[in-house]
Amino acid sequence: MEELSADECSRLLATQEIGRLAVNAEHHPLVFPVNYAVDGTTIVIRTAPGTKLAAADHANVTFEVDEIDRRTRSGWSVLVRGVAEEVGPGHRADLVARTEATGVQPWAPGEHGRWLRLIPTSVTGRRIVPGELPPAVDPRAYL
Amino acid sequence: MEELSADECSRLLATQEIGRLAVNAEHHPLVFPVNYAVDGTTIVIRTAPGTKLAAADHANVTFEVDEIDRRTRSGWSVLVRGVAEEVGPGHRADLVARTEATGVQPWAPGEHGRWLRLIPTSVTGRRIVPGELPPAVDPRAYL
Numbered sequence: 001m002e003e004l005s006a007d008e009c010s011r012l013l014a015t016q017e018i019g020r021l022a023v024n025a026e027h028h029p030l031v032f033p034v035n036y037a038v039d040g041t042t043i044v045i046r047t048a049p050g051t052k053l054a055a056a057d058h059a060n061v062t063f064e065v066d067e068i069d070r071r072t073r074s075g076w077s078v079l080v081r082g083v084a085e086e087v088g089p090g091h092r093a094d095l096v097a098r099t100e101a102t103g104v105q106p107w108a109p110g111e112h113g114r115w116l117r118l119i120p121t122s123v124t125g126r127r128i129v130p131g132e133l134p135p136a137v138d139p140r141a142y143l
Numbered sequence: 144m145e146e147l148s149a150d151e152c153s154r155l156l157a158t159q160e161i162g163r164l165a166v167n168a169e170h171h172p173l174v175f176p177v178n179y180a181v182d183g184t185t186i187v188i189r190t191a192p193g194t195k196l197a198a199a200d201h202a203n204v205t206f207e208v209d210e211i212d213r214r215t216r217s218g219w220s221v222l223v224r225g226v227a228e229e230v231g232p233g234h235r236a237d238l239v240a241r242t243e244a245t246g247v248q249p250w251a252p253g254e255h256g257r258w259l260r261l262i263p264t265s266v267t268g269r270r271i272v273p274g275e276l277p278p279a280v281d282p283r284a285y286l
Contacts, residue, residue, distance in 0.1 A: 018211050022165050022172035026224075029165035029172030031207035033220045064174035068161050077176045081169075108144040108271055128250070 004125035009078045012065070012125065014038050018107070019065040021045060021118075023084075025055035036063070037102035043080060043118040046104040053114055056084040063118055068128075078125035080118065087115040147268035152221045155208070155268065157181050161250070162208040164188060164261075166227075168198035179206070180245035186223060186261040189247040196257055199227040206261055211271075221268035223261065230258040 004012070022031045032052050034045045043063050047053055061084045068075030087099045099115050147155070165174045175195050177188045186206050190196055204227045211218030230242045242258050 017213065020163060020174060020207060020209075022174045024167065024172050028203045028205050028224045029167050029174075030224075031163060031165045031172075031174060031205055031222060033207075033209050033211060033218075060171045062171050062174055064163060064176075066163075066176050068176060070160065075176075079174060081171045081173075108269070 002127045002129060004076065004078065004127055006123055009123045009125040010038075010041070012067075012076060012078050013043070013080070013123075016065050016067065019043075019063050021047075021052060021056065021084075021116075022062045022064065023052060023055035023059060025051050030055070031064075033107055035105050035107045036065075037104045039098060039102055039117075041120055043082075043120070044099055044102045044104055045084075045116040045118065046106050047114055047116060048106065048108075049114055053086060053116065056116055057086045059084060061118060074128050076125060076127040078123065080120045081122045081124075082118045082120040084116050084118045087117055145270045145272060147219065147221065147270055149266055152266045152268040153181075153184070155210075155219060155221050156186070156223070156266075159208050159210065162186075162206050164190075164195060164199065164227075164259075165205045165207065166195060166198035166202060168194050173198070174207075176250055178248050178250045179208075180247045182241060182245055182260075184263055186225075186263070187242055187245045187247055188227075188259040188261060189249050190257055190259060191249065192257060196229060196259065199259055200229045202227060204261060217271050219268060219270040221266065223263045224265045225261045225263040227259050227261045230260055 017035055018033055019036050020031050021034045022029050037044045063080040066077035087096055160178055161176055162179050163174050164177045165172050177190055180187045206223040209220035230239055
């Protein structure tokens with residue numbers, strides 16, 4: 001397993017459009033798939049009003065993106081820790097415009113109109129190189 | 144967006160082998176890809192000693208599995224909430240045997256030897272049906 005550099009994490013984050021937002025709510029760390037885009041170092045997420053948004057706003061959250069190939073058993077995972085903030089009328093117009101210009105679509109129909117910015121405090125990642133893992137089928141099963 | 148029944152969530156959980164374990168640690172809801180298997184209603188996860196394991200043992204955790212097609216913009220997501228417990232010498236031999244018989248591989252090389260069982264307290268899921276989402280490219284961009 002290889003730890004990824006900050007630059008590599010940034011590059012990988014820009015290659016995907018679906019990640020998972022984790023927030024603390026209802027006594028659990030809840031995880032939701034979301035669409036996202038990257039604006040500089042900030043993660044822009046679009047979501048509906050509700051549990052996610054209420055729990056995320058001004059809270060410590062994480063955002064996870066990965067790409068894993070089940071066949072070759074290789075892949076990578078990046079975890080962004082940070083603070084989330086809902087973008088609203090209290091923000092500068094240019095920030096609102098820049099956020100909306102990312103064009104992030106809601107993950108689910110009916111999830112409209114609310115934008116979250118996740119300001120990272122740390123970004124870490126790791127990569128699994130093919131061949132490092134044992135084969136999915138354990139040959140000992142045939143002995 | 145369609146809410147999935149408990150039966151459908153169980154069926155979908157059995158189709159995958161990689162999910163994401165979320166635990167509270169270091170003031171954030173941390174998310175880690177893990178390999179898993181299903182033993183009855185219990186999720187069996189294999190992981191290394193460290194942050195994940197220490198934070199998960201006897202704690203409220205969640206486990207998320209999804210399958211999302213970026214091209215058709217459809218997919219599903221299942222979220223299991225529950226309590227995790229490390230399987231150890233204090234457990235009945237048959238439980239240890241059944242856990243190990245799932246054959247779950249560690250996600251990353253070097254992650255060996257520790258087994259977690261996640262006993263669900265709730266399982267929820269949702270599905271996005273193709274065509275429900277607007278196209279990935281906004282036609283207004285060309286006006």
